[in-house]
Amino acid sequence: MIAYILRRLFQSIVVMLVVGLVSFSLFRYVGDPVATMMGQEASVADRAELRERLGLDDPFFVQFANYLGRAASGNFGISYRLQQPVMELILSRLPATLELAFVSGILAFVVGVSFGVYTALNRSGMLSSSIMTLSLIGVSLPTFLIGILLIWLFAVELRWLPSFGRGETVRLGYWTTGFLTPSGRASLILPAITLGLYQMTLIMRLVRAEMLEVLRSDYIKFARARGLSNRAIHFGHALKNTMVPVVTIAGLQLGSIIAFAIITETVFQWPGVGALFINSVQFVDIPVMAAYLMLIALIFVVINLVVDLLYYAIDPRLRIEQSGARH
Amino acid sequence: MTEPVLSVRNLIVEFPTRRGVLRAIDDLSFDIAPGEVLGVVGESGAGKSLTGAAIIGLLEPPGRVAGGEIRLAGERIDNLSPERMRTIRGKRIGMIFQDPLTSLNPLYRIGDQLTETILTHEPISARAARDKALRLLEEVGIPAAETRLSAYPHQFSGGMRQRVVIALALAVDPQLVIADEPTTALDVSVQAQIIALLKRICADRGASVMLITHDMGVIAETADRVCVLYAGRLAEIGPVRDVVKRPQHPYASGLMAAIPSLAGDPDEKLAQIPGSMPRLGAIPRGCAFNPRCGYAFDRCRTERPDAYPAGASQAACFLHDAASALPPEVAGRAAEAGIQVARVPAEARP
Ligand SMILES: Nc1ncnc2c1ncn2[C@@H]1O[C@H](COP(=O)(O)OP(=O)(O)O)[C@@H](O)[C@H]1O
Ligand code: SF4
Ligand SMILES: [Mg+2]
Numbered sequence: 013m014i015a016y017i018l019r020r021l022f023q024s025i026v027v028m029l030v031v032g033l034v035s036f037s038l039f040r041y042v043g044d045p046v047a048t049m050m051g052q053e054a055s056v057a058d059r060a061e062l063r064e065r066l067g068l069d070d071p072f073f074v075q076f077a078n079y080l081g082r083a084a085s086g087n088f089g090i091s092y093r094l095q096q097p098v099m100e101l102i103l104s105r106l107p108a109t110l111e112l113a114f115v116s117g118i119l120a121f122v123v124g125v126s127f128g129v130y131t132a133l134n135r136s137g138m139l140s141s142s143i144m145t146l147s148l149i150g151v152s153l154p155t156f157l158i159g160i161l162l163i164w165l166f167a168v169e170l171r172w173l174p175s176f177g178r179g180e181t182v183r184l185g186y187w188t189t190g191f192l193t194p195s196g197r198a199s200l201i202l203p204a205i206t207l208g209l210y211q212m213t214l215i216m217r218l219v220r221a222e223m224l225e226v227l228r229s230d231y232i233k234f235a236r237a238r239g240l241s242n243r244a245i246h247f248g249h250a251l252k253n254t255m256v257p258v259v260t261i262a263g264l265q266l267g268s269i270i271a272f273a274i275i276t277e278t279v280f281q282w283p284g285v286g287a288l289f290i291n292s293v294q295f296v297d298i299p300v301m302a303a304y305l306m307l308i309a310l311i312f313v314v315i316n317l318v319v320d321l322l323y324y325a326i327d328p329r330l331r332i333e334q335s336g337a338r339h
Numbered sequence: 340m341t342e343p344v345l346s347v348r349n350l351i352v353e354f355p356t357r358r359g360v361l362r363a364i365d366d367l368s369f370d371i372a373p374g375e376v377l378g379v380v381g382e383s384g385a386g387k388s389l390t391g392a393a394i395i396g397l398l399e400p401p402g403r404v405a406g407g408e409i410r411l412a413g414e415r416i417d418n419l420s421p422e423r424m425r426t427i428r429g430k431r432i433g434m435i436f437q438d439p440l441t442s443l444n445p446l447y448r449i450g451d452q453l454t455e456t457i458l459t460h461e462p463i464s465a466r467a468a469r470d471k472a473l474r475l476l477e478e479v480g481i482p483a484a485e486t487r488l489s490a491y492p493h494q495f496s497g498g499m500r501q502r503v504v505i506a507l508a509l510a511v512d513p514q515l516v517i518a519d520e521p522t523t524a525l526d527v528s529v530q531a532q533i534i535a536l537l538k539r540i541c542a543d544r545g546a547s548v549m550l551i552t553h554d555m556g557v558i559a560e561t562a563d564r565v566c567v568l569y570a571g572r573l574a575e576i577g578p579v580r581d582v583v584k585r586p587q588h589p590y591a592s593g594l595m596a597a598i599p600s601l602a603g604d605p606d607e608k609l610a611q612i613p614g615s616m617p618r619l620g621a622i623p624r625g626c627a628f629n630p631r632c633g634y635a636f637d638r639c640r641t642e643r644p645d646a647y648p649a650g651a652s653q654a655a656c657f658l659h660d661a662a663s664a665l666p667p668e669v670a671g672r673a674a675e676a677g678i679q680v681a682r683v684p685a686e687a688r689p
Binding site: 240 | 395397425426427428429430433434436438441442443444445446447455456459460491493504507508510
């Protein structure tokens with residue numbers, strides 16, 4: 013178990029190093045930071061002096077090592093565009109994205125699993141067919157179109173929900189939350205549905221397929237032969253076995269939700285890191301882009317690690333073989 | 340005569356398909372007496388598993404019981420509501436499947452699977468259920484049962500898992516146990532132990548057993564009576580000694596001749612029945628066995644035989660129909676082969 017965790021940690025560090033290299037390369041190969049910082053009229057001597065001061069003449073590995081060192085301590089430099097420390101910018105935008113992703117993730121998981129189980133247990137029902145058809149639309153429509161359709165229906169036509177922004181937020185230390193105000197909660201609904209819909213249909217189809225497979229298995233047949241109630245069979249034995257692979261994949265989807273938040277945040281003018289990234293791309297604000305890249309990679313890596321450990325905790329076959337190998 | 344524990348009468352099991360209805364079990368009748376072990380044999384695809392599934396009410400749709408009756412201790416059970424049938428499964432009829440490696444839920448501890456089964460059928464406390472689970476594990480011969488209660492299935496060998504499966508099937512003392520090839524998936528070295536365990540534990544409780552198997556050796560040692568199925572129909576049923584030593588149905592006699600241990604002389608070539616069992620939907624008119632039968636005569640190709648008394652057994656074969664005479668040549672050959680033909684024409688008597 014310890015060896016397993018160490019191995020996974022090592023793999024995570026390798027991944028982060030590679031992403032660090034990519035994000036560092038942005039500085040070297042996309043635009044010239046000196047030109048960006050000094051403007052057109054700076055003298056050649058001034059430029060050389062700045063290059064020297066920024067360490068741009070050092071060997072590649074020295075620069076890369078310095079970059080990683082600063083990144084590890086949370087220092088990603090100053091935004092070209094906003095002239096603020098990048099870390100500060102990101103931290104101020106992160107709560108908006110994480111709250112949105114959290115609500116979308118919960119929504120996708122809860123609704124996805126419930127619909128998946130329902131459609132697996134009632135295979136030929138009317139409602140099941142409707143859910144399956146709707147889910148096809150869910151996977152095939154692009155996110156921005158779903159967002160625009162929802163805005164048109166619920167914000168423009170029905171005027172039930174706000175169409176953009178986070179509403180009123182409350183400050184709790186470093187964190188700004190939209191959960192505590194009515195307008196904050198109302199503002200979350202449409203973007204959360206937009207962002208979570210794709211993952212929801214994915215989870216639903218996965219749960220359905222997996223559950224149908226499990227329901228055909230011998231141990232379910234034997235559970236029926238022992239006279240267990242449908243409830244115990246469906247929501248105990250079958251669901252538990254269904255959830256083993258589902259938890260893994262659903263967990264990994266959380267990473268995608270955070271990454272894909274870019275589109276939803278743009279459509280709903282949601283003040284999160286995704287929107288910050290899009291604006292940075294327009295202005296070639298390399299420090300912000302590089303930091304965003306590292307942040308998303310870090311989130312993916314952490315989620316992967318947690319999911320692996322979770323898988324380990326759920327499935328006794330993995331757990332016991334490992335501990336058995338130790339004695 | 341005591342009332343049979345299980346009584347199957349004219350059972351028909353069908354599968355509606357796009358190309359018509361397939362009849363997988365056709366007009367099958369048999370009884371199992373209290374405490375009796377009935378062996379059920381036949382080639383793969385003969386309908387053995389479907390018969391078991393029909394009795395316990397677990398036919399997979401679209402399969403369905405399309406006719407006949409199934410009675411458990413006199414009470415009809417083939418037309419019960421799903422909820423009523425559920426209270427019979429496990430409680431009054433236990434079932435053991437072929438593969439112990441896949442019969443147990445890999446994510447549930449053995450003890451939890453046992454107590455769950457007990458608590459489903461008996462109004463006792465969780466504590467009492469756990470004690471009972473422990474006693475069951477000890478009874479089926481699991482060493483260190485106390486600690487094994489909290490083990491997961493993959494921590495047991497195949498033979499040990501089948502012991503656990505037997506404990507589960509017999510957890511609440513069913514009157515009838517259906518064991519569908521309980522040792523086929525196991526290592527040869529443990530097969531005999533498992534069969535002996537099953538027999539002992541059912542005998543201790545006075546439970547009747549329907550033992551489905553390919554293994555005639557197991558049947559000869561374990562069963563009181565044997566039922567031979569062919570293409571979803573009864574071929575022969577009777578006391579084990581009679582069916583094994585003096586089979587009366589031409590198919591049963593072919594089947595017994597194909598068994599090495601029973602054929603006697605080890606150098607003797609094993610008899611093989613020519614051809615193979617027909618697929619469903621391609622079952623010939625008349626007697627299902629007629630294209631492969633060495634005794635088949637005209638009547639066999641047009642009319643379907645009933646089950647007729649044949650020595651101590653019953654055989655679904657016209658050779659045993661006392662109501663009409665046989666072609667002398669057929670009767671002569673059958674009599675020579677040890678088949679007790681019903682009406683031997685005078686000129687064919689030896
Ligand atoms: N779901 C099904 N649909 C159609 N035919 C089936 C189905 N299940 C079983 N059968 C047929 O029923 C016959 C009997 O099967 P089974 O009882 O499993 O045989 P066995 O004697 O080997 O246990 C076989 O010919 C099989 O093809
Ligand atoms: S009825 Fe005819 S074909 Fe069928 S087993 Fe008897 S002799 Fe053979
Ligand atoms: Mg079978």
